[in-house]
Amino acid sequence: MVPRPHMRLDLRVRDLPFVLIGMGGGALALWEGAPAEITVFVAVLIMFDFRLRFWRRQA
Template sequence: MLSRPGLALYLVPRELPFILIGGAIGALGAWSAAPMVATAVTAFLVAFQVKVKILTKPRS
């Protein structure tokens, strides 16, 4: 019996202060010379809790 790997991503919003800090970091890209992609990724990681889980299910 072979296993079939899968990937599960869980995105959970953090509490209110972290969401506000993430929004402020995201706005930093518009106000300064910081690259917008870098500030957007940082803001996302601050505002959301990201969990990655590898799943294996037996094939039937």
């Protein structure tokens, strides 16, 4: 798959402490019996800020 021109994916860490994310993920897993794969995936979505940007060329 080739990236499109004029499209950019920005990925950056949010300003949330990692300890709170780990505690929240662990509490969710213990409370609901969720598998570790789901808990880690949700923690990554919470921890990172994903932005997809499109722009046009100026003539």
